[in-house]
């Protein structure tokens with residue numbers, strides 16, 4: 630990394646550029662005069678870019694992105710009903726291509742109910758867990774197709790790919806994280822009563838890796854039951870490890886119970902550091918509120934804290950998290966009807 634922190638910025642579509650602008654404000658402020666000089670390079674990618682150019686993620690852009698220390702990402706994608714853009718093209722050929730090409734095998738999604746934030750649950754208790762979602766495999770790999778057989782019936786397949794290598798490395802990561810946490814507990818979430826091939830691989834892998842971590846306890850929940858407990862007893866969770874699809878769904882639910890998707894941060898992490906990791910809010914491009922300064926930028930700002938931590942700027946990361954915590958605690962309502970930019974400014978003011 631040297632004395633320069635070299636960040637690729639991909640604002641994307643919808644509210645992506647609005648929340649990234651606030652995240653960048655925070656990043657500039659917190660690194661100003663610090664250990665390293667900040668260098669930001671913007672990349673125009675996403676649905677709007679595709680409409681203008683027909684490009685999703687050209688190889689030369691991918692190669693250029695690989696050279697940065699980390700990536701700050703907003704969100705991409707069109708409104709679900711937008712017929713100008715083939716559904717999924719941007720998500721798969723741009724966002725997932727980035728995650729897969731850069732081997733972001735740990736999709737880290739912390740879920741914390743900050744003091745002062747109202748949960749929709751009557752008695753949420755103390756909620757502070759992380760979801761370690763596998764980021765490069767599962768049903769998101771594009772292993773499928775749509776064919777017509779001799780009958781008139783169309784067949785569509787979407788095959789989930791789970792390699793022993795991929796499962797083992799993410800499960801070990803979850804146990805390592807649990808070993809560092811107070812409660813030291815891992816919950817595997819899957820559906821091995823039905824998805825027996827993938828489910829048993831995950832279950833056997835957890836049993837195997839658990840031997841290396843005698844101080845970490847573990848249990849198992851089928852994903853349907855996990856959604857119940859996320860609503861009725863979220864404080865039971867410490868570290869959840871799960872596949873790409875279940876982790877995607879559970880982390881939107883985790884966002885909702887911890888005060889809203891506008892607060893949920895994530896990191897797509899290449900733990901081997903062979904390529905840059907990417908930090909982004911859990912939410913999407915929110916076309917329903919885009920361009921109105923209604924989005925909460927807190928998730929994007931907390932993603933900056935995850936990024937700083939990953940880059941070894943631990944003090945700066947903690948400073949950002951503390952400022953967010955302080956700002957959130959002072960809120961009467963989730964955003965207090967302030968603009969995206971006003972919330973960003975309020976957090977920056979607390980960094981000073």
Ligand SMILES: NC(=O)C1=CN([C@@H]2O[C@H](COP(=O)(O)OP(=O)(O)OC[C@H]3O[C@@H](n4cnc5c(N)ncnc54)[C@H](O)[C@@H]3O)[C@@H](O)[C@H]2O)C=CC1
Pocket residue numbers: 644648703704705706707708709720724890891892909910911912913914915916917918923924925926928
């Ligand atoms: N990582 C990414 O780039 C992701 C992209 N998407 C894409 O985003 C587009 C919209 O997807 P949706 O399913 O509608 O999910 P979404 O997360 O964009 O929006 C769901 C709901 O949450 C609200 N919301 C989201 N972020 C918010 C914020 N920061 N502050 C306040 N409210 C917020 C939205 O207004 C909407 O009502 C689609 O094209 C989808 O494929 C969806 C999820 C992740």
Ligand SMILES: CC(C)CC(=O)C(=O)O
Pocket residue numbers: 720721724725877911
């Ligand atoms: C490819 C993305 C749109 C999947 C998603 O919703 C997410 O990663 O949260």
Ligand SMILES: [Mg+2]
Pocket residue numbers: 877878881911
């Ligand atoms: Mg999602």
